[in-house]
Amino acid sequence: MPENTPQSAPPEAEIPVSPAVDAGDRDRLLHGTHHAPHSVLGAHPVPGGIAFRAFRPYAQAVSVVSGGMTVTLHDDGDGFFSGLLPLRDVPAYRLRVAYEGTELETEDAYRFLPTLGELDLHLIGEGRHEQLWTVLGAHPMTHQGVDGTRFSVWAPNAQGVRVAGTFNFWDATGHPMRSLGSSGVWELFVPGIGEGELYKFEITRPDGTKTLRADPMARRTEVPPATSSVVTASHHEWNDAEWLEQRAEVPAHRAPLSLYEVHLPSWRPGLTYRQLADQLPAYVKDLGFTHVELMPVAEHPFGGSWGYQVTGFYAPTARMGSPDDFKYLVDALHQAGIGVIMDWVPAHFPRDEWALAEFDGRPLYEHSDPLRAAHPDWGTLEFDFGRREVRNFLVANALYWCEEFHIDGLRVDAVASMLYLDYSREPGQWTPNEHGGRENLDAVAFLQEMNATVYRRVPGVVTIAEESTAWDGVTRATHHRGPSGFGGLGFGLKWNMGWMHDSLEYMSHEPVHRKYHHGEMTFSMVYAYSENYVLPISHDEVVHGKRSLVSKMPGDWWRQRADLRAYLGFMWAHPGKQLLFMGQEFAQGAEWSEAHGPDWWLLDPHYGAEADHRGVRDLVRDLNTVYRATPALWQYDTEPAGFRWVAGDAADDNVLAFLRYDADGSPLLAVSHFAPVVRHDYRIGVPDDVPAWHEALNTDAARYGGSDVTNPDPVKPEPQGWHGLPASIRLTLPPLATVWLRPA
Numbered sequence: 001m002p003e004n005t006p007q008s009a010p011p012e013a014e015i016p017v018s019p020a021v022d023a024g025d026r027d028r029l030l031h032g033t034h035h036a037p038h039s040v041l042g043a044h045p046v047p048g049g050i051a052f053r054a055f056r057p058y059a060q061a062v063s064v065v066s067g068g069m070t071v072t073l074h075d076d077g078d079g080f081f082s083g084l085l086p087l088r089d090v091p092a093y094r095l096r097v098a099y100e101g102t103e104l105e106t107e108d109a110y111r112f113l114p115t116l117g118e119l120d121l122h123l124i125g126e127g128r129h130e131q132l133w134t135v136l137g138a139h140p141m142t143h144q145g146v147d148g149t150r151f152s153v154w155a156p157n158a159q160g161v162r163v164a165g166t167f168n169f170w171d172a173t174g175h176p177m178r179s180l181g182s183s184g185v186w187e188l189f190v191p192g193i194g195e196g197e198l199y200k201f202e203i204t205r206p207d208g209t210k211t212l213r214a215d216p217m218a219r220r221t222e223v224p225p226a227t228s229s230v231v232t233a234s235h236h237e238w239n240d241a242e243w244l245e246q247r248a249e250v251p252a253h254r255a256p257l258s259l260y261e262v263h264l265p266s267w268r269p270g271l272t273y274r275q276l277a278d279q280l281p282a283y284v285k286d287l288g289f290t291h292v293e294l295m296p297v298a299e300h301p302f303g304g305s306w307g308y309q310v311t312g313f314y315a316p317t318a319r320m321g322s323p324d325d326f327k328y329l330v331d332a333l334h335q336a337g338i339g340v341i342m343d344w345v346p347a348h349f350p351r352d353e354w355a356l357a358e359f360d361g362r363p364l365y366e367h368s369d370p371l372r373a374a375h376p377d378w379g380t381l382e383f384d385f386g387r388r389e390v391r392n393f394l395v396a397n398a399l400y401w402c403e404e405f406h407i408d409g410l411r412v413d414a415v416a417s418m419l420y421l422d423y424s425r426e427p428g429q430w431t432p433n434e435h436g437g438r439e440n441l442d443a444v445a446f447l448q449e450m451n452a453t454v455y456r457r458v459p460g461v462v463t464i465a466e467e468s469t470a471w472d473g474v475t476r477a478t479h480h481r482g483p484s485g486f487g488g489l490g491f492g493l494k495w496n497m498g499w500m501h502d503s504l505e506y507m508s509h510e511p512v513h514r515k516y517h518h519g520e521m522t523f524s525m526v527y528a529y530s531e532n533y534v535l536p537i538s539h540d541e542v543v544h545g546k547r548s549l550v551s552k553m554p555g556d557w558w559r560q561r562a563d564l565r566a567y568l569g570f571m572w573a574h575p576g577k578q579l580l581f582m583g584q585e586f587a588q589g590a591e592w593s594e595a596h597g598p599d600w601w602l603l604d605p606h607y608g609a610e611a612d613h614r615g616v617r618d619l620v621r622d623l624n625t626v627y628r629a630t631p632a633l634w635q636y637d638t639e640p641a642g643f644r645w646v647a648g649d650a651a652d653d654n655v656l657a658f659l660r661y662d663a664d665g666s667p668l669l670a671v672s673h674f675a676p677v678v679r680h681d682y683r684i685g686v687p688d689d690v691p692a693w694h695e696a697l698n699t700d701a702a703r704y705g706g707s708d709v710t711n712p713d714p715v716k717p718e719p720q721g722w723h724g725l726p727a728s729i730r731l732t733l734p735p736l737a738t739v740w741l742r743p744a
Contacts, residue, residue: 015047015048016046016047016048016049016084017046017047017048017051017084018082018084019046019051019052019053019074019082019083019084020053020074020076020080020082021040021041021053021055021076021080021082025040026078026080028160029041029055029080029176030078030173031160031204031208032159032160032161032162032172032173032176032202032204032210033159033160033204033208034160034176035160035178035179036178036179037055037110037176037177037178038110038112038178040053041053041054041055041108041110042108042110042111043090043091043093043108043111044090045089045090046084048084048086049084049085049086049087050084050085050087050089050090050091051082051083051084052064052071052073052082052083052084052085052093053080053081053082054073054080054081054082054095054097054108054110055079055080055081055173055174055176056079056081056095056097056174057078057079057171057173057174058079058099058171059079059081059097059098059099060098060099060100061073061075061081061097061098062075062081062095062096062097062098063095063096063098064083064085064093064094064095064096065093065094065095065096065105066091066092066093066094067091067092070096071083071085079173079174090111093108093111094106094107094108095107095108106191106192107146107148107191107192108191109148109175109188109189109190109191112143112144112146112189112191113144114178114180114187115141115143115150115152115187115189116135116152116180116185116187120135121180121181121183121185124136124154124183124184124185124389124392125182125183125389126388127387127388127389127391127392128388128392129392129396130395130396130399130453130457131396131399131400131403132217132392132393132396132400133217133219133314133396133397133400133404135152136152136153136154136185136216136217137151137152137153137215137217137218137219137314138150138151138199138215138218138219138229138231138232139233140194140195140231140232140233141189143189143191146191146192147191147192147194148189148190148191148192148193148194149189149190149193149194149197149231150187150188150189151163151177151187151188151189151190151199151201152177152185152186152187152188153177153185153186153201153215153216153217154183154184154185154186154216154389154393155184155186155201155203155359155360155364156183156184156360156364157205157206157360157361157362157364158186158203158204158205158206158360158361159204159205159206159208160176160177160203160204161176161177161179161186161201161202161203161204162175162176162177162201162202163175163177163188163190163199163200163201163202164199164200164201164202164212165193165197165198165199165200165228166197166198166199167190167193167197167199172202175188175190176188177201184389186201193231194231194233195231195232195233196230196231196232197230197231198222198228198229198230198231199215199228199229199230199231200212200213200214200215200227200228200229200354201213201214201215203359203360203361205360205361205362206361206362207361209361211353211361212354213354213355213359214227214228214229214311214312214354214355215229216313216314216355216356216359216365216393217314218230218299218312218314218315219232219314219315219323220232220315220318220322220323221299221312221315221317221318222318223318223319224299224300224301224302224303224317224318224319225301227301227311227352227354227355229312229315230318232322232323234323234324234327234404235324236324236327236328236331238327238331238406239331239335240330240331240334240335240406243334243335243337244334244406244460247339247408247459247460248459248460249460251462251492252409252462252492252493252577253475253492253493253532253577253637253638254634254635254636254637254638255290255634256290256627256628256633256634257290257291257493257534257577257578257634258288258289258290258291258572258577258578258624258627258628259289259290259291259292259293259341259534259577259578259579259580260284260287260289260291260292260293260579260580260582260585261292261293261295261536261538261539261579261580261581261582262280262292262293262294262295262582263294263295263306263307263539263582263592263594263597264276264294264295264297264320265303265317265319265320265594266592266593266594266595266596266597266598267280267582267597267598268597268600269595269596269597271320272320272321272325273316273320273321273322273325273326273328273329274321274325274328274329276320276329277328277329277331277332277333278332280292280329280332280333281332281333281335281336281338282336284333284336284338285336285337285338286621287585287617287620287621287624288620288621288623288624288625288627288628289338289624290338290339290624290628291338291339291340291341291408291409292333292338292339292340292341293341293342293343293411293579294340294341294342294343295307295308295343295539296308296310296342296343296344296345296413297316297317297326297342297343298310298312298313298314298315298316298317298344298345299311299312299315299316299317299318300312300317300350301350301352301355302350303319303594304594305350306539306594307343307345308343308345308413309345309348309349309350309378309380310345310349310350311349311350311352311355311356313349313393313394313397314397314400316405323405326405327405327406330405330406330407331406334406339408339409340406340407340408340409341407341408341409341410341411341462341464342401342407342409342410342411343410343411343413344397344398344401344410344411344412344413345413345414346383346394346397346398346412346413346418346446346450347375347382347383347413347414347415347417347418348375348378348380348381348382348383348414348417349365349366349380349381349383350379350380350381351379351380351381356381357381363384364384364390365381365383365384365390365393366381366382366383366384367382367383367384367386368384369431371425371429371430371431372384372421372430372431375417376423376424376425376429377417377424382417382418384442385418385440385442385443385445385446386442391445391446391449394446394450395446395449395450395453398410398450398453398454398463399453399454399457399458402454402457402458402461403457403458407461408460408461408462409461409462409463409464409492410454410461410463410464411463411464411465411466411495412447412463412464412465412466412491413466414466415447415465415466415467415474415489416466416467416468416469416471418440418443418446418447419439419440419443419444419447419467419469419471420438420439420440420469421433421438421439421440422438439486444486444489447489447490447491448478448487448488448489448490450463451463451478451489451490451491452478452490455490455492462492462493463490463491463492463493464491464492464493464494464495464534465489465491465493465494465495466495466497467491467494467495467497468495468497471489472484472486473486473487473488473489474488474489474491474494474531475488475489475490475491475492475493475494475531475532476488476489476490477490478490491532492532493531493532493533493534493577494531494532494533494534495533495534495536495538495579496524496531496533496534496535496536496576497536498523498524498527499524499533499535499574499576500535500536500537500541502520502521502523502524503520503521503524503567503570503571504541504552505517505520506518506520506521506674507552507553507563507567507674508552508553508554509554510554510555511554511555511654511674511675511676511736514651514654514674514675515651515652515654516651518649518651518654521570521656522645522648522649522656524574525575525643525645525648528575528576528643529575529638529639529640532637532638533575533576533577533637533638534576534577534578534579535571535574535576535577535578535579536579537549537571537579537580537581537584538579538581539581539592541581542581542583542584542591542592543591543592544591545591546591547591548583548584548587548588548589548590548591548592549564549567549584549587550564550584550587550588550589550616551589551590551591553567555676557609557612559676559736560587561587561612561615561616561705562676562699562700562706562735562736562737563674563736564587564616565616565619565699565700565704565705565706565736565737565738566672566673566674566699566736566737566738567738568580568616568619568620568623568699568738569619569623569670569672569697569699569737569738569739569740570656570670570672570738572623572624572627572633573633573658573660573668573670573672573738573740575636575637575638575642575643575660576637577634577637578627580620582597582598583597583598583599585616585617585620586598586602586603586613586614586616586617586620587602587612587613587616587617588602588613589602603617611705612705615703615704615705615706616704616705618703618704619699619704622697623697626696626697626740630662630668630696630742631662631663631664631666632660632661632662632666632667632668633660633668635662635663636660636661636662636663641661642660642661642662643658643659643660643661644658644659644661645657645658646658646659646669646671646684646685646686646723646725647671647684647685647723653673653675653679653682654673654674654675655671655672655673655674655675655679655682655733656671656672656674657669657670657671657672657684657723658670659686659687666743667687667690667742667743668696668740668741668742669684669686669693669740669741669742670738670739670740671684671731671733671738671739671740671741672737672738672739673733673734673735673736673737673738673739674736675735675736676735676736677735678709678732678733678734678735679732679733680732681730681731681732682730682731682732682733683720683722683728683729683730684722684723684728684729684730684731685721685722685723685724685725685727685728686717686725686727686728686729687725687726687727688717688719688725688726688727690717690743691716691717691743691744692714692715692716692717692743692744693714693715693716693717693729693741693742693743693744694713694714694715694741694742694743694744695710695711695712695739695740695741696740696741696742697738697739697740698710698711698734698737698738698739698740699734699737699738699739700734700735700736700737700739706734706737707734707735709732709733709734709735709737710732710734711731711732711739711741714744715729715730715731715741716729717729718730
């Protein structure tokens with residue numbers, strides 16, 4: 001007998017028992033309802049030796065190979081094979097499986113210990129596993145010295161879970177998973193498979209029916225409309241250490257922040273992530289934006305949702321490449337000095353039968369109350385923010401994008417729909433909270449936990465709320481209670497939807513009527529310091545019949561462009577950060593379409609009106625350049641000391657003038673004139689400690705396509721007080737223009 005052959009049991013061993021799988025276990029394994037397949041399959045000590053049991057549907061024969069010994073197991077029918085070897089201990093072994101026309105030798109998946117530890121399961125049960133993506137999902141790994149992939153999924157209501165994929169020809173019968181205690185987690189290590197395999201989970205619901213589901217934690221997916229999850233591992237080597245180190249030096253609300261909003265699939269249709277990395281950073285850097293804000297990148301089945309109906313929360317959309325390809329794009333942006341904000345959608349998810357809806361046969365990710373679960377506007381399902389495992393899924397998801405993909409911030413979509421129980425619901429369609437109010441206390445707690453966790457773990461990131469109501473304390477610290485009794489939500493910034501609606505409404509009026517709407521341009525300063533604001537001209541404002549930004553302006557083409565330039569100058573000077581959607585930087589006349597993206601042909605030198613569009617883009621570049629070089633325009637965005645009205649009531653003249661100050665008291669004077677006439681010697685009050693002012697920017701300059709009415713020479717103050725200030729200057733105000741002046 002060879003030296004490495006296992007030792008036989010002594011003759012006085014106990015009376016052998018049948019090694020075959022008993023009828024009950026056999027039935028549960030066949031029907032996908034077994035909680036503990038590892039307790040039956042594999043090798044187990046029994047009276048008389050070691051019982052080997054294998055479940056290999058479609059196999060013609062199965063043998064145990066150990067050392068120099070090969071023992072053929074008995075065919076018990078229905079894919080079950082068993083044998084009893086007279087051994088003292090379980091040996092190291094492999095299985096040799098014969099199918100029609102082929103034979104393979106493989107490790108036995110049911111000889112391995114669990115790959116998840118007690119601490120992981122405890123944290124999952126507590127809803128506190130902040131790196132949930134490292135333990136759930138599919139992970140190529142080496143386990144007990146063997147290469148393979150660990151599959152794990154949370155499905156507490158399932159009778160059983162099995163893995164189906166390309167490795168078993170989508171027949172999950174032979175790959176049942178084990179339930180790990182009371183955690184609701186199912187796990188299976190499958191040896192011999194790795195990256196690139198497609199898979200799904202076959203779940204046996206409580207009623208005995210089966211459903212095939214994509215992995216909620218999948219980090220890569222097939223290209224839609226295909227829906228399988230893909231086993232993946234990252235091999236990207238980051239080159240942005242310098243960027244990550246410096247981004248935390250100044251908080252976002254005290255730093256320059258100018259956002260270029262991008263829908264990646266349509267910015268340059270057809271480009272991959274890596275091809276975008278060759279073009280997008282250079283374009284954004286040339287225009288001077290500090291950040292890009294990416295519309296949702298997470299996987300979504302329907303392109304027409306623009307990414308706002310997510311099925312793969314942990315997977316960048318495969319439409320443009322792999323997760324590592326997306327990392328390459330983020331890396332390229334960082335190396336160009338550009339931050340990356342990503343739209344994140346934790347409010348709801350679609351009802352696709354292969355995704356999250358009733359994932360394990362009962363409401364799991366969604367609320368169990370149908371009235372709470374159904375989102376009234378979008379036909380989707382709302383997350384159950386009161387369930388700790390669901391909160392964990394979402395909080396960990398926020399961290400995942402920041403930690404794994406080096407994302408610099410999350411713009412959280414549809415916050416208002418999360419905060420209010422009666423959002424878009426009629427009386428009788430919602431139930432008050434425990435205090436009788438309309439606030440969704442679970443969602444409040446979730447947002448506070450998410451923000452606190454992200455800011456604690458990832459230095460230098462910023463979270464931004466798209467919140468359209470007057471909720472108190474969106475950007476207040478979570479531990480500071482406000483008048484409403486709630487702690488702050490803990491966001492860094494909030495979209496100023498009121499400013500956006502009011503200012504666009506003002507601009508849509510003919511100049512002769514604007515004096516009657518003057519308050520729409522000044523009202524924002526009444527509440528400007530109630531939150532830390534972003535001024536958004538986003539994709540939402542240039543679709544669905546709302547017209548593009550330049551097309552909202554009244555009058556002929558010249559006046560539309562002049563109004564647009566004046567408006568952008570006003571926007572960049574107003575307290576708050578700026579966001580501009582792609583295509584608006586060059587005055588695209590058509591609404592945005594995700595099918596063909598921006599009208600880049602407008603910038604073709606052979607196009608007759610190319611200069612008109614290039615002029616607006618040149619203005620945006622200069623706005624960003626002067627903005628970044630002028631701390632008065634961003635350093636005190638969130639503090640009243642950084643702003644003073646000069647002329648806030650000149651409604652008859654369609655004039656708005658204000659001063660911005662930096663931390664050292666150095667000022668910038670912004671004057672916006674929204675009438676199509678030239679005003680000569682227009683007197684503006686100024687401080688008396690600035691010896692002269694010069695134009696830093698004039699949106700009517702000829703190079704932008706304007707009439708070139710400028711103030712070319714330094715303007716000296718006169719000792720005549722005006723607008724409540726001790727001195728004044730006389731300016732020539734161009735038609736439909738904004739002028740910025742700085743101390744000469």
